[in-house]
């Protein structure tokens with residue numbers, strides 16, 4: 544068996560494609576998520592993949608998951624997240640506004656920082672790779688989701704500087720519209736899809752496999768000099784910055 548990779552949110556969407564890409568390269572892959580069913584389906588369908596069930600916003604569950612994962616961990620892909628407050632509150636509704644900020648910071652920041660902290664002691668040095676999935680939303684909103692993803696950019700930059708002397712790279716992948724995921728839930732329909740596709744000059748959404756290919760490169764041994772970066776994958780929706 545090759546390297547050990549951990550993919551949070553690996554049961555669906557982008558995470559599932561990342562798990563498939565890393566498994567295809569011969570890595571042992573641990574997929575982590577809250578629902579056992581999608582994780583079990585991925586583990587059953589891909590060689591060398593096993594499932595660990597945990598809500599990564601909960602420190603006790605993260606600590607237990609880290610024990611089940613074991614180590615040394617060569618690759619950590621922080622992919623779990625979502626938009627936990629997709630519709631803005633009514634103007635002036637401070638209680639809902641507060642709840643929405645807390646929901647998105649909890650749902651997007653905590654799974655990344657807690658799982659990373661829990662696995663840092665067993666991360667391979669040198670050679671460890673940390674890749675965190677944020678979003679085009681981190682550059683342009685919507686507010687609470689984009690704000691929670693944007694918080695991960697300085698976190699990742701600081702960690703990259705801290706771990707570079709130990710031969711560990713830390714990068715961010717910020718995807719644009721990726722329709723073949725569970726991300727959009729009931730909001731997805733033909734009109735929504737057409738509108739989102741038109742936001743990119745490419746005129747389409749990306750595929751989970753297209754995001755996974757970049758993650759796999761960042762996770763590869765040859766990407767050792769590529770650290771502290773934010774790679775955008777959005778069909779040109781936002782020209783390079785960040």
Ligand SMILES: NC(=O)c1ccc[n+]([C@@H]2O[C@H](COP(=O)([O-])OP(=O)(O)OC[C@H]3O[C@@H](n4cnc5c(N)ncnc54)[C@H](OP(=O)(O)O)[C@@H]3O)[C@@H](O)[C@H]2O)c1
Nearest residue numbers: 552555556557576577578599623624625678721724725726
């Ligand atoms: N799809 C897009 O257009 C798009 C664009 C930019 C960025 N992103 C980001 O890409 C990442 C992957 O999302 P996706 O598009 O592939 O959507 P998805 O299919 O909904 O995948 C999200 C995954 O994260 C897991 N997850 C969420 N909260 C979790 C928690 N607290 N603990 C453990 N697992 C958790 C979910 O599994 P459980 O529900 O079973 O826990 C699910 O497998 C997310 O961070 C998302 O914000 C997506």
